[in-house]
Structure formats: C-alpha cells, structure tokens
Amino acid sequence: MASSLLTRQLAVSLQQNLRLAAPGSRYVSKTATKTVSEFEYDAPSMKTVVPGPKSQELMRQLGEIQNVGAIHFFCNYEESRGNYLVDVDGNRMLDVYTQISSIPIGYNHPALMKVMTNPNNISAFVNRPALGILPPENFPDKLVESLLSIAPSGMTRVQTMACGSCSNENAFKSMFIWYRNKERGYSNPSEEEVSTCMINQSPGCPDLSILSFMGAFHGRTLGCLATTHSKAIHKLDIPSFDWPIAPFPKLQYPLEEFVRENAQEEARCLEEVEDLIVKWRQKGKPVAGIVIEPIQAEGGDNHASPDFFIKLRNIARKHGCAFHVDEVQTGGGATGKFWAHEHWGLDDPADIVSFSKKMLTGGYYHRDELQADKPYRIFNTWMGDPSKNLFLSEVLNVIRRENLLEEVTRSGKALMQGLYALQNQYPHILSSARGQGTFCAIDACDDATRNIIMMKARNKGVFLGSCGERSIRFRPALVFKEYHVHQLLNILNDVLAEHK
C-alpha cells in the first residue's frame, strides 16, 4: 500500500544490510559504493524468471481486452521506488528504461508523494479544465514557475498539450500556419481558401510539407507518422503524406576518433537536405518546417555533431523553413543539460522545441512569431492538464535542489567508461558505445544477440530498452547515480561473460 511507503523507510534501511548485493564479477567496474538515499532499495532482487507466473496470468486476463504482445510484465508500482521497479511476482529490477524514458526522478519520489497530500492541490486533479477557454487562476504563475523557468534560449512562449504526438502535431500546425501567413503577406485568407479548406482541398488546405530524416521518430498520429521513419511496424498500412525525407548522418563512434569521416557524412546529408527543399518546392509542396531529434532515439540512438545541427538551422533560415527540435525523448535533463540541443550552442535559436515524457506534460515552446495569429487555430478540449504541471514544478525543484544535472553528467561519464570497457572486452558482441549524459546506447552484433542480452539482464535484475535494429538504449531516471551505474555494468558483465 502506498500509504505505508514513507513510513516503511526505516524498516527498509534496517533490512538493507541483509540483502544480497548484485552477484557477479567486478571486472569492468569498481565495487559499487552505496551513496543513494535511504529512500530506495540498494540492489535488484529476483524471485522468478520474468515474466513470472502472476504476470503471465494477468497477461492472459488483459489479453481478452487488448493486444498484449508488447507487454514485458505487470508492475507493483506501490512497492517500486527510486531506480527500482518491482513486478507483481516480487522481482525488483534496476530500471534503466523508466517507462520509455518518461519517469524523471524515479518511482514514488517523496517530493511527488507530497504533491498528492497537499490539500491545495486537490482541485487541480478533480476539476480538469478546458485550459484554452477557462484556465485556473494560478495558470500563468504555474507556467512561469515550471515550464518557462527552463525555457530553451529564444523561446518566449509555451503551449501545453496532453502527449508527445499531440505536441508535435500542433507544432507542425503552427509551422504551417506561420508559413502560409508569410506567403499571403499576413492578409486575410481569400474566399477560395476558406471554402476549399472545408473540403480538404488546396489552396485552403495547401500542399505544404515537413522535412524529416530517415530513422526519425516523432510520434504515431497521422501527421507525426508522416515524419516517423524508424520501423516499418509503425507505418505499414497507414496512409501518409508525400513529404521529403533526408538521410540522417550515419556516424562512426567514438565521435572524436572519426571527426573527418563524420564531417564528410554530415556534409553529404546537409547537401541532400537542400536538394530536397528545392525539389519539393518545385513539386509544389514547399517545406514549411524541418523537424529533427537531437539524438534519434527510437531509430537507434543516432548522434550528429553540433556543427551539423547549426548548419541545418542555417539551411532552414536560408530557405524560409521553420526549425523544429523534437525533444520529447531527449529533453528533461538526461543528456546532462536540460535540453539536449543546448549542447549545440546555437546563435540563432530554434523556432519550436517540443517536449513530453520526463516533462510529465506534453507541449512545445516557440518563438513569438510562431504563435498562431487567431484563437481556436491551435486548440483542443483539454490542452494539457494542470495536475501534471504541479508534478513538473516539484520535479524541477528536486532537480535543482539535488543538482541532478551534475549527477547525470557524473553518472554518464561512468556509464560511458564502463560501456567502452565492455566493448573492448567483448568486441565480437558489442560495438559503437555512444552517449551524452546518461542518454547512452551500445550496439550488439545482431538483433537476436541484443534480445538475448536484454532478456538475461532482466532475469538478473536489470531492465533495459532496445532501439534501432540492434541497439540497447540506456534511459535511467535523473536519480541514477554512479552506484547504480556500477550495478548495471556488473550485471551486464556477468551476462556477457556467460554468453557463448
């Protein structure tokens, strides 16, 4: 029961010495030193293979209601805490995937529990407003205190939305509206535009496009999906738009050892971007905006250099396209900065930065000029959820108070060192370790090996995510400390040592 969670902390800390530490050799990693707070567990603890019998029974039950093919196991969220996810069979795993990278400061963080027990907050949960027409009194203050306090450079305005896909869909709409307003010289739309838009025809619904990159993931609603190109299973059978798709640089890692080769590859891709912009303009489908992830996540943790992004921003500027940075997965601190694109040092800021996941609310920041000129153009019933802003405010307090961005940088270094050591030790299995902060990944030799490693790690108490064709992605919470890094590395090492 959640009610007893806080009161059980003492008992937990007393029990800690009785628990077994993670088993296995310590070849690649120094002995894990316990520096985490008393609040969480100190190690994984496995009772069954995963999924265990209770998970399997629940899967059978849910299978009568939904497709359960993607379900790993069922969770006991009440008993989970910090970096440790507990399942219904009593298995406790170090969580390095964190609900597809959406848990910012671990499970049942005491600061978030407090939000729930503060009577001043109840109304925000019970009375969900239609924010676009009837916001609560504290809404401007809460935006200033939460989202605007961490606004990326150049971003003066923010629009909340319910999820990542809705954030990107509405960001795209903002770019289309901005682009057409420019084209028509900010005058009123013609009668023809007004009448044709009602029947999905141009000029009212113009043949504009968004340029995206091969390997990108920007969501799964129909607009987003037209810019998503990571896996066929996402896109098969769904109608789409004829929008340009540029190659994303295929870099060699470690980046610092392949500077010249990678620069050539990036130049090739940028050239293709310009060609596509010209070609699509000639086709009568001008590019209103370019959307890109700072690190392609779902598509395989593909990196590019700050130089690439700066030049891409310049190309967008030169051709009059909006520049949209999708920080849905990279945002919120995991790269060691609050926004991954802050690593680039852009002089000319992005036009739009979208977010969700660790931010707990979806939404997007934008420059002044990207704001829709009239009400009801960017709109829906809820337009976000003020109760999520309450949690976000508290998450930001914790990040500041506990210097979690520094923590991420420190843990990220330890993680990268460990991954380099592992790939040196197992070069026939692992390669291309790469990362920024704790937003890291490594490639297995093939898909099957990747999946076996992940399954074995899970049964030893480390829960990981995959991405791309044969990558393992590391997406711990911001409270993932060096202690946890070593726990992770030791278990990975055990798995690899056992691997034939």
Next chain:
Amino acid sequence: MASSLLTRQLAVSLQQNLRLAAPGSRYVSKTATKTVSEFEYDAPSMKTVVPGPKSQELMRQLGEIQNVGAIHFFCNYEESRGNYLVDVDGNRMLDVYTQISSIPIGYNHPALMKVMTNPNNISAFVNRPALGILPPENFPDKLVESLLSIAPSGMTRVQTMACGSCSNENAFKSMFIWYRNKERGYSNPSEEEVSTCMINQSPGCPDLSILSFMGAFHGRTLGCLATTHSKAIHKLDIPSFDWPIAPFPKLQYPLEEFVRENAQEEARCLEEVEDLIVKWRQKGKPVAGIVIEPIQAEGGDNHASPDFFIKLRNIARKHGCAFHVDEVQTGGGATGKFWAHEHWGLDDPADIVSFSKKMLTGGYYHRDELQADKPYRIFNTWMGDPSKNLFLSEVLNVIRRENLLEEVTRSGKALMQGLYALQNQYPHILSSARGQGTFCAIDACDDATRNIIMMKARNKGVFLGSCGERSIRFRPALVFKEYHVHQLLNILNDVLAEHK
C-alpha cells in the same frame, strides 16, 4: 482552499437562505424548487461583468505566454461546486457548458475528492506507467470495473488513449490495418510494402480513405482534421487528405413534425454516401471506414434519425468499410443513455466507438476483428493514464447510485419543454429547439444575436456554449436537475425579454 471545501458545507447550507434567488420573471418556467444536495450552491451570484477585472489582469499576464483570444475568464476551481462555476472575480455561474462538455458530475464532487484522499490511489498518480509495456497489477480489473462495465453492445475490447484526437487517430489506424489485412488475405506484407512504407509511399502507405460528413468534428490532429468539416478556422492552412465527404442530413425540427421531409433528406445523403464510396474506390482511394457523430456537436447540434444510422451501418457492411461511431462528445450519459448510439437500436453493432471528455480518459471500444494483429501497431508511450480510470470508476458509481441517467432524461424533458416555450414566445429570435436528454440546442436568428444572448446570459449568471453558425448548445453535467433547468430558463427568459 480545497481542503476546507467539505468542511465548509455546513456553513454554506446555513448561508443558502440569505442568498438571492435568480432574478427575473417566471413566465416560461415554474418556480424553481430546491431539490439539489446540500453540497452545492443554490443559485448564481454575480459581482462584476464577465470577464471581471481580475480575469482581465490574468489574461494580460497569460497573453505574454500564449494566444488568449479564446479565453472567457479565469476560474476559481476550488470554490466551484456541482453545477456552479466560480470565477476569480467571485462571480458564480450556472455552468451549462462544463468545460466543453467534459465534466461528468459537476465540480469538486465529494466522491472524486475521496479518490484523491485514498492512500491506495496515490501511486497511480505519482507513477504514470507506459501502459503498453508495463501495466500496473490492477489494470485488467480496473478496465473491467470501469470501461468494460459500460461497453456498448458488440464491443468486447477497449484501448485507452490520452485524449479525443488520439482516440480517433488510433481508431482510424485500426480501421486501416483491418482493411489492408483483409485485402491481403491476412498474409504477411510484401517486401515492397515494408520498404515503401518507410518512405510514405504506396503500397506500404496505401491510398486508403475515411469517409466523413460535412459539419463533422472529429478532432484537430492531421488525421482527425481530414474528417473534420465544421469551421474553416480549424482547417485553414493545414495540409489534408483527399478523402470523401458526404452531406450530413439537414433536418427540420421538431423531428416528429417533419418525418416525411426528413426521411427524404436522409435518403438523399445516404445515396450520396454510396456514390462516394464507389467513386473513391474507382479513384484508387478505397474507403476503409466511415466515421460519424450520433449528434454533430461542434458543427451545430445536427441530428439524424435512428433509421438513417441503421441504413448507414448497412452501407458500411455492404461495401466492406468499418463503421466508427465517434462518441467523444455524445458519450457518457448526457443523451439519457450512456452512449447516444444506443438510441438507434442497431442489430449489427458498430465496429469502433471512440470516447473522451466526460469519460475523463480517451480511448475506443472495438470489435474483436478490429484489433491490430501485431503489437506496437497501436501504441504510444502512455496509452492513457490509470489515474483517470480511477476517477472514471467513481463517476460510474455515482451515476448508478444516483440514477443520473434517469435524472438526465427528466431534466432533458423539462429543458426541451422550456426551449419550445421560449421559441414560441420569441419566434423572431429563436428556432429549431432540439435535443436528446440534456444534450440540447436552439438556434438564434443570426450569429450576432446568438453571441449577444450568450454574453447577457453570462452576465446574469448562466454560462453557455455555442456551436455551428448560430446555435447555442446546452451541455450541463449529469447532475443538472430540474431545479437547474428552471434557473437556466428563467435567466434566458429575462435576457430575451430585454432583447430589442
């Protein structure tokens, strides 16, 4: 402060006798009899014109962050309760719009407050899971207890989503996947399909379409928007799909007085539907699904007969198209049945029924065969929010315990009688009163008059919504009783009596 809300009920009930009842003549309506619970206020109470000075100042502040053109006023949700919405200037209004029809049982309902204070529920709020991969232990049970307990006839499965647009987008995707699986005989996709889908081209991204109706509103993301045809401001400048759009019957009201004329009009529209299906198949863009609202809401509260919908369902069946009933606005009890389409008496159930708003969570029910054949085809990070399911469970308990569907039917009859009386008394101003349950509307003679009536009503303490070109829509909560109906009618009567 929300904390003091429940404890203040006694004080409130003591003060009730001191408050002024709603002013004005009682021409159209019998004296309002107080039958509501002690929990809520007993009448509107206005201190300023709306928006008052505090709302205006907050609008200025928020205007520096967002477009505020759609904002009516800022709310004090802590002080709102039941059917009464309190604004930041201390004005208390009878709320007949309920956050665009999304508040099921009024503000700060004690049953919902209790959900917040139950320690067993805290974890569901604090740890939002990625439902598609790691559901909580109680997820199957909660679905059975909440959404499945009210599943429409023929609907065995349900998928939760975060909002109405995402629900419809994913419902569309389910129909496309189902349609293509049928076409390819449930065999594996070809290599060409797999490779072309990655670059948005057919056959992988096929030229399939969804047939929608003029005047429809199904949401604002790009897929939904291609089926939305209610107002140009929603669609202007946004690229769209060349999908067929059928005329929605333009009926004459009251329906029972124009049976023959309306049947002819409906026959005309159904004929056009079949023509469009054939035409789009010939164009190489076959109709995978038909989507329709039981009552077109945003488009002007346009009704059609059960016979129309039954025939439409048969057309869908005949041509192999899925039949999707969008109950985002009509669902949840406001028509006197839990689902508006239950009024039709379909023998052959719909294939998909989508919902959101009053259901507090988005999602859609579907028949077995509409379930995607593989995991990760219908998927996103959150796939809903279990904390919303907790509130929904409690809302359903209240609806059952307090027989709110009967209440809605009773209040709806009183409301329709009153609207008929008003349009008889002011035939130069009002016409076409129509409704089902409390899901009612009436037309003003023109847009300007409609807006003046709504503004004057607001300043007298009744908050209303608009729809279509010149309609007023009534969207009270399910706890809107005859007492509130008479309060509404008396104030409307005052406004109309004053109107030149």
